[in-house]
Amino acid sequence: MAYRATANTEQRKQQVHASILKAGKALVSEAGFRALSMAAVAERAGIATGTLYRYFSSKTALCVSIFAHATEHEIQQVSAAAKSGASVTERLRNALATFAQRALQNPALAYALIAEPAEPDLDQARLDYRAAWADTFAALIREGIRKNEFYAQPDRLSAAAMVGAMAEALITPAMTQASTTQRNRQIQQVVQFCLRAVAHNPGD
Amino acid sequence: MAYRATANTEQRKQQVHASILKAGKALVSEAGFRALSMAAVAERAGIATGTLYRYFSSKTALCVSIFAHATEHEIQQVSAAAKSGASVTERLRNALATFAQRALQNPALAYALIAEPAEPDLDQARLDYRAAWADTFAALIREGIRKNEFYAQPDRLSAAAMVGAMAEALITPAMTQASTTQRNRQIQQVVQFCLRAVAHNPGD
Amino acid sequence: MAYRATANTEQRKQQVHASILKAGKALVSEAGFRALSMAAVAERAGIATGTLYRYFSSKTALCVSIFAHATEHEIQQVSAAAKSGASVTERLRNALATFAQRALQNPALAYALIAEPAEPDLDQARLDYRAAWADTFAALIREGIRKNEFYAQPDRLSAAAMVGAMAEALITPAMTQASTTQRNRQIQQVVQFCLRAVAHNPGD
Amino acid sequence: MAYRATANTEQRKQQVHASILKAGKALVSEAGFRALSMAAVAERAGIATGTLYRYFSSKTALCVSIFAHATEHEIQQVSAAAKSGASVTERLRNALATFAQRALQNPALAYALIAEPAEPDLDQARLDYRAAWADTFAALIREGIRKNEFYAQPDRLSAAAMVGAMAEALITPAMTQASTTQRNRQIQQVVQFCLRAVAHNPGD
DNA sequence: CATGAATGAGAATTCATTCAT
DNA sequence: TATGAATGAATTCTCATTCAT
Numbered sequence: 075m076a077y078r079a080t081a082n083t084e085q086r087k088q089q090v091h092a093s094i095l096k097a098g099k100a101l102v103s104e105a106g107f108r109a110l111s112m113a114a115v116a117e118r119a120g121i122a123t124g125t126l127y128r129y130f131s132s133k134t135a136l137c138v139s140i141f142a143h144a145t146e147h148e149i150q151q152v153s154a155a156a157k158s159g160a161s162v163t164e165r166l167r168n169a170l171a172t173f174a175q176r177a178l179q180n181p182a183l184a185y186a187l188i189a190e191p192a193e194p195d196l197d198q199a200r201l202d203y204r205a206a207w208a209d210t211f212a213a214l215i216r217e218g219i220r221k222n223e224f225y226a227q228p229d230r231l232s233a234a235a236m237v238g239a240m241a242e243a244l245i246t247p248a249m250t251q252a253s254t255t256q257r258n259r260q261i262q263q264v265v266q267f268c269l270r271a272v273a274h275n276p277g278d
Numbered sequence: 279m280a281y282r283a284t285a286n287t288e289q290r291k292q293q294v295h296a297s298i299l300k301a302g303k304a305l306v307s308e309a310g311f312r313a314l315s316m317a318a319v320a321e322r323a324g325i326a327t328g329t330l331y332r333y334f335s336s337k338t339a340l341c342v343s344i345f346a347h348a349t350e351h352e353i354q355q356v357s358a359a360a361k362s363g364a365s366v367t368e369r370l371r372n373a374l375a376t377f378a379q380r381a382l383q384n385p386a387l388a389y390a391l392i393a394e395p396a397e398p399d400l401d402q403a404r405l406d407y408r409a410a411w412a413d414t415f416a417a418l419i420r421e422g423i424r425k426n427e428f429y430a431q432p433d434r435l436s437a438a439a440m441v442g443a444m445a446e447a448l449i450t451p452a453m454t455q456a457s458t459t460q461r462n463r464q465i466q467q468v469v470q471f472c473l474r475a476v477a478h479n480p481g482d
Numbered sequence: 483m484a485y486r487a488t489a490n491t492e493q494r495k496q497q498v499h500a501s502i503l504k505a506g507k508a509l510v511s512e513a514g515f516r517a518l519s520m521a522a523v524a525e526r527a528g529i530a531t532g533t534l535y536r537y538f539s540s541k542t543a544l545c546v547s548i549f550a551h552a553t554e555h556e557i558q559q560v561s562a563a564a565k566s567g568a569s570v571t572e573r574l575r576n577a578l579a580t581f582a583q584r585a586l587q588n589p590a591l592a593y594a595l596i597a598e599p600a601e602p603d604l605d606q607a608r609l610d611y612r613a614a615w616a617d618t619f620a621a622l623i624r625e626g627i628r629k630n631e632f633y634a635q636p637d638r639l640s641a642a643a644m645v646g647a648m649a650e651a652l653i654t655p656a657m658t659q660a661s662t663t664q665r666n667r668q669i670q671q672v673v674q675f676c677l678r679a680v681a682h683n684p685g686d
Numbered sequence: 687m688a689y690r691a692t693a694n695t696e697q698r699k700q701q702v703h704a705s706i707l708k709a710g711k712a713l714v715s716e717a718g719f720r721a722l723s724m725a726a727v728a729e730r731a732g733i734a735t736g737t738l739y740r741y742f743s744s745k746t747a748l749c750v751s752i753f754a755h756a757t758e759h760e761i762q763q764v765s766a767a768a769k770s771g772a773s774v775t776e777r778l779r780n781a782l783a784t785f786a787q788r789a790l791q792n793p794a795l796a797y798a799l800i801a802e803p804a805e806p807d808l809d810q811a812r813l814d815y816r817a818a819w820a821d822t823f824a825a826l827i828r829e830g831i832r833k834n835e836f837y838a839q840p841d842r843l844s845a846a847a848m849v850g851a852m853a854e855a856l857i858t859p860a861m862t863q864a865s866t867t868q869r870n871r872q873i874q875q876v877v878q879f880c881l882r883a884v885a886h887n888p889g890d
Numbered sequence: 891c892a893t894g895a896a897t898g899a900g901a902a903t904t905c906a907t908t909c910a911t
Numbered sequence: 912t913a914t915g916a917a918t919g920a921a922t923t924c925t926c927a928t929t930c931a932t
Contacts, residue, residue, distance in 0.1 A: 081434055083891095112927060122893040124929080133927060160457050201451065206451075225474065235471045238446020239439035246412075246438045247405070263432050267439045270429065271475035287911080291916085316902060326918045328904075337902065491932080492899080520923060530897045532925075541923065609859065616858075633882065636875050643851035643879045644857045650850020651843055654820075655813065671840050673848045679883035680835065695912095724906060734914040736908080745906060897929080908918080 091129050093119045098140040103183040107137060107196070134195045141199045145187055148164045149206050151176055156210060162218040163273045169214065170240060170265045173207075176246050178257060185245060208233040213270060224272045243267075287466040295333050297323045302344040308386040311341060311400065338399045345403045349391055352380055353410050360414060367477045373418065374472055377411075378465045381448050388448065407429060412437040419476060428476045440472045447471075499537050501527045506548040511591040515545060515604065542603045549607045553595055556584055557614050564618060570626040571681045573622065578648060578676055582669045585652050592652065616641045623680060632680045644676045651675075691707055703741050705731045709751040715795040719749060719808070746807045753811045757799055761818050763788055768822060772828040775885045781826065782852060785819075785875045789856050797857055820845040827884060836884045848880045855879075 080217065101110050112133055116123040130136040155172035159165035177184035184209035211233035218224030243249060243264040249257060269276035300324035305314050318336055320327040334340040359376035363369035381388035391407065416438035422428030447453060447468040453461060473480035509518050514614035520541055523533040538544035563580035567573035585592035595611065626632030644686035651657060651672040657665060677684035709730035713722045728735040742748040767784035769866055771777035789796035799815065823845035830836030855861060855876040861869060880889035 111925090116894090123927090124894060125892055127928075128891075141391055142361055204446070204450075227471065228464070230452060231450065231464060231467055234450045234452075235443035235447045237469055238442035238444070239475075240442070241446065242408075242442020243435055243439045245407075246435065248434060248438075260432070260435060263435055267431065267436055267475045271443075271471045287914095287916085294916090315900085317900090327902085328919060329917055331903070332916065491893095491895085498895090519921085521921090531923090532898060533896055535924070536895065612854075612858075633856070635879065636872070638860060639855055639858065639872060639875055640879055642860075643855045643876055646850035646852070646854020647847035647883075648850070650853065651847045654816075654843065654846045656842060656846075668840070668843055671843055672847055675839065675844055675883045677853075678880045723904090728915090735906090736915060737913055740912075773899075893930105893932085895931095897927100897928105899926100901925080902923095904922080905920100906918100908916105909914100910916095911914085 083117055087129075089207070090119070090121065090125075093142055094121070094126065094129055094136070095143045098136060099144050099183070102140060102144070102186050103180055106182065106186045110137065110140075112136075137196050138199045141187065141196060141203065144183060145203050145206070148173075148187070149203075152207075153210055156214055162214060162221055162223045163276065164217065166214050166271060166272070167265055169211065170268055171252065171261060173240055174244060174261045174264065175237060177241075178249075178261075181245075181250060184228060184241075204234065204237060207237045211236055218273065223274060225274065227272065230274070232272055235271070239268055239271075240264060280447070294323070294325065294329070296334055298325070298330060298340070299344055299347050302340060303348050303387070304391045306344060306348070307384055310390045311384065311395075314341065314344075318339075341400050342403045342447045345391065345400060349389060349407050352377075352391075353407075353414065355380055356411075357414055360418055366418060366425055366427045367473060367479065367481060370415070370422065370476070371469055371473060371481070373414065374440065374469045375465060377441075377444055378468065379447060381445070382453070382461060382465075385449065385454055388445075408438070408441065411441045415440055421475065427478060429478065431476065436476055439475070443472055443475075444468060498527070498529065498533070502529070502534060502537055502544070503548055503551050506544060507552050510548060510552070510594045511588050512624060514590065514594045518545065518548075520544075537682060545604050546607045549595065549604060549611070552591060553611050553614075556581075556595075557611075557618065559584055560615075561618055564622055570622060570629055570631045571677060571683065571685060572668065574619070574622050574626065574680070575673055575677060575685070576621065578644065578673045579669060581645075581648055582652060582672065585649070586657070586669075589653065589658055592649070612642070614646065615645045619644055626681065633682065635680065640680055643679070647676055647679075648672060699741075702731070702733065702737070702744065706733070706738065706741055706748070707752055707755045710748060711756050711795070714756070714798050715792055718798045722749065724748075745803060749808050750811045753799065753808060753815065755756075756795060757815050760788055760799070761798060761815075761822060764819075765822055768826055774826060774833055774835045775881060775888065778823070778826050778830065778884070779877055779889070781823065782848065782877045783873060785852055786856060786876065789853075790861075790869060790873075793857070793862060796853075803868075816846065816849065819849045823848055830885065835886060837886065839884065844884055847883070851880055851883075852876060863881070 090091050094115060097109060097115050100115055110133075112126055115136070116126050117160065119126075126136065130139060142211075152172050153171050156165050156169035159168050208230050212229040215224060215227070215229040215232050219226055219229070243260075249260055252260060266276060266278065298319060302314060302319050304322065305318055314337075316330055317328055319340070320330050330340065334343060338476075356373050356377050360369050360373035361371050391404075412434050416433040417434050419428060419431070419433040423430055423433070447464075455465055456464060470480060471482065502523060506523050508526065509522055512652040518541075520531055520534055523544070524534050527534075534544065535558060538547060560577050560581050564573050564577035567576050595608075616638050623632060623635070623637040623640055627634055627637070651668075657668055660668060672683060674686065706727060710722060710727050712730065713726055716730055722745075724735050724738055727748070728738050731738075738748065742751060764781050764785050767890060768777050768781035771780050789814075811864055820842050824841040827839070827841040831841070855872070861872055864872060878888060878890065
């Protein structure tokens with residue numbers, strides 16, 4: 075049977091597209107973008123290498139898509155957390171804690187997303203990613219300033235600083251080698267660091 | 279009299295060694311460790327590829343040396359800045375500002391040093407580098423706590439968070455695309471962010 | 483219907499595989515394993531260097547395959563010859579003569595197979611090869627001893643000695659530079675040497 | 687003090703020449719001609735690499751000299767052994783046993799001398815070496831035939847066959863892995879193999 | 891449209907040889 | 912004359928991308 079442009083075909087294309095991204099994400103989670111070769115992705119997705127190029131024009135394009143895909147989910151989670159809490163300070167605490175906990179569930183992926191460079195075009199995606207975080211946290215900061223919970227401060231710069239502070243602390247050996255209990259305590263401490271930097275009354 | 283390595287010869291060796299590191303550092307500054315190929319370094323240093331191996335046993339060794347060389351100077355500058363100031367808060371302010379100003383003089387290099395992974399062995403050097411920063415800042419933090427200028431807090435975690443906050447803020451487009459005047463103002467703001475996070479009375 | 487490797491494709495793969503082995507064997511025949519570079523094999527086989535690695539995982543693997551391929555045929559021929567003859571002595575004579583005649587058809591290859599070391603992994607293959615000869619001749623020797631045609635003697639040691647005696651004699655200038663007629667006479671004489679060493683009644 | 691063409695200088699040149707050969711022989715003994723690099727020889731001899739080229743025009747020339755030097759001694763020993771004994775058979779037995787015992791004192795060197803190819807020009811040296819053995823043993827064989835101790839046989843071919851038989855047996859795993867006692871017994875057996883091949887009354 | 895074999899431009903590394911000092 | 916740093920061609924192996932089937 076020849077292939078026709080049916081709804082069925084379209085659906086199959088979506089499935090293959092998704093399976094490629096999933097395979098890529100898995101590889102990046104295991105060993106970073108360095109370990110991502112087109113052959114490895116294809117094998118893991120159960121397709122031929124040539125077929126990859128029907129879905130992604132180049133390795134770079136694939137990496138960018140994997141990045142965006144892996145990233146989108148993370149940001150959504152944190153955005154959701156940023157909506158629950160009595161005060162802006164409380165909501166920021168929740169957002170930061172969520173960021174940290176999610177990252178620590180898959181440290182290799184988090185590291186790849188946050189820090190590993192790989193390719194210039196991917197760096198652009200990373201900037202966009204950082205910007206997305208900046209947007210999420212900057213919005214909270216603006217609100218906090220408006221409601222007089224936070225110091226007057228440049229919202230985007232403080233947002234970036236918070237993302238950096240969290241990311242750096244998370245990849246500290248002290249963090250990655252700690253037990254779950256210790257980790258949770260340390261996460262609280264970094265969150266507290268950030269809250270002190272922005273809020274009049276950070277709690278404890 | 280047997281032939282010996284004369285002072286002249288020794289001097290020439292030092293020069294070649296230095297020119298290799300310089301060429302490597304230039305390449306990393308332009309496009310990160312990714313762009314560092316032995317052939318490119320050799321060409322840039324004006325020597326043959328084989329000659330590289332008289333000075334560095336492998337590409338990894340060269341990368342680590344470039345890293346250490348570029349890095350050492352940075353840390354010394356910041357350590358020096360950490361020694362001048364009336365209060366611990368003031369000295370931390372100076373140290374952070376120096377960190378920022380130096381990094382912004384060569385953002386691509388700063389990025390490569392702080393974030394770009396590249397090779398496992400280089401990652402180890404990077405961990406040492408981060409640890410050196412952590413040591414410098416953590417010492418200040420401990421002193422601040424002791425003198426009751428700073429909050430009680432885990433010194434190394436806060437130090438890491440500060441490094442991350444600074445690094446992230448520095449590679450923000452808002453920072454890299456700003457004029458010198460704007461940048462200086464923004465640097466002050468990130469420094470202030472960090473000081474608020476650690477000090478009872480951060481000044482302004 | 484999904485696309486499958488057709489019989490045609492499979493056949494082509496076999497052809498390429500064979501052409502690589504053939505090219506490699508030709509190079510070894512001309513100048514030994516020393517002359518075997520991946521680039522040379524690829525050029526001779528009419529393919530790209532990268533393609534070699536689809537068929538052989540490394541140079542060592544290719545060498546071992548070339549060795550095994552060239553070798554297998556030789557041993558089979560001699561084994562077959564060892565089965566025809568009225569007495570064990572006669573059968574040993576046939577086996578030795580076959581060994582000699584085949585080796586002289588391609589002395590350089592014979593030399594490479596028997597003596598040239600090259601790589602550690604290849605040396606293992608060579609030991610196996612020697613062992614295969616030892617097996618073949620040792621079995622005959624055991625049978626000869628049992629039937630009281632041969633002297634009591636250590637079968638494997640005598641087998642090795644016979645292989646060495648034949649190989650050494652075959653690469654003698656007297657042998658390689660002789661006419662076909664002379665060669666045949668000389669082969670008979672070395673065979674006779676071996677037979678005298680093992681058999682009560684070697685004939686002539 | 688400048689160097690002058692004195693007897694002293696000439697003597698020193700001889701010493702350096704000898705030390706180079708000694709260093710080269712040591713390297714070959716440890717890991718074969720494959721492991722012989724000009725840099726390694728120079729270091730071991732305590733001179734600069736460039737100096738090697740004052741004594742030997744190329745690596746090949748050095749290898750050939752090393753070969754000749756290592757070889758000469760061996761042949762002399764065996765020649766001497768070939769002179770002691772009541773009968774020709776006895777003298778051949780002594781020569782063969784000496785050949786084997788010496789080879790087993792330094793198996794790696796023996797292997798390199800007997801079998802390892804390395805370079806075309808070295809192969810020529812090896813042919814000369816084999817020829818030297820052939821000469822030594824062939825002379826004995828001729829004498830044995832003349833005195834009616836040995837079968838009528840082509841002397842040089844039989845000599846080559848004996849050398850090959852000994853060499854092959856010596857590098858057999860059974861031989862190299864055996865204890866000293868076992869080895870001595872096995873050497874006797876191979877010697878006996880050779881004697882049966884040439885002598886009317888080989889003894890036992 | 892899917893396949894996967896083929897491509898070939900690099901990349902890192904080695905080492906015999908040269909030559910300015 | 913001795914030195915040993917410099918050379919650079921050669922080697923093995925990788926992998927993103929293409930294209931005939």
